[in-house]
Amino acid sequence: MKSRSIYIGFDLREAEAFAVARASIDKHLSQSIPIHALVLEELVARGLYTRPTERRDGKLYDLLSRRPGYDGAMSTEFALSRFLVKSLARTGLAAFIDCDMLVRTDFAKLFDHCETVDPGKALYCVQHAHAPASTIKMDGQAQTVYPRKNWSSVMVIDCDHPANKALTLELVNSTPGADLHALCWLRDADIGALSEEWNWLVPDRAPKIAHFTAGGPWFADYQDVPYADEWRAVRAGLSL
Secondary structure: OOOOEEEOOHHHHHHHHHHHHHHHHHOOOOOOOOOEOHHHHHHHHHHOOOOOOOEEEEEEEHHHHHOOOOEEEEOOOOHHHHHHHHHHHHEEEEEEEEOOOOEOOHHHHHHHHHHHHHOOOOOEEEOOOOOOOOEEEOEEEEOOOOOOOOOOHHEEEEEOOHHHHOOOOOHHHOOOOHHHHHHOOOHHHHHHEEEEHHHHOOOOOOOOEEEEEOOOOOHHHHHHOOOOHHHHHHOOOOOO
């Protein structure tokens, strides 16, 4: 069995969501797997994240990602730092998830699936065909549209796979965000497909990971979304 690690995106505006996501993993985990926060400030300080960025009016803008119709605004601080997970983990299977998630099962089962049911892929994700109906999400953030949207919100990366040698620090720090989210360094054959229950965007049935992609109960306007009560139950057990 390969070594395993989990990385959760962290944004100070969603610190409460991060805490619940982490606690929901711990609640069900059947084996010892290290869980890490992906904090942009720390990655910058370590010289791992060097993309040119600007902060304006409380928002972070990625200058490499600007294109006609898109100013490069990022809805979270981990929008692009997620692609550093392979460099951070270095070996084994490394999972990344957004912080706006509620994990409702043993995360080890996801790693088990990758190693036993569909081994040999460079990366595993739910291959959504997601076209958001709204142009706004969460706390007023723009809902951007790009190919393979949300594929990268839950990823398991085999850091030892030859195809991931191309996922270098240079690539992560020099490539437009839309291309990274489209998994541009991989061939389609290198990408393993997970069932939607591992990243369920509209939680109206029983998923393994409920993803509050439009906004979750840590925001005032999203108190009554599906699975909000379950999220709050996990939140109630934390000392924040």
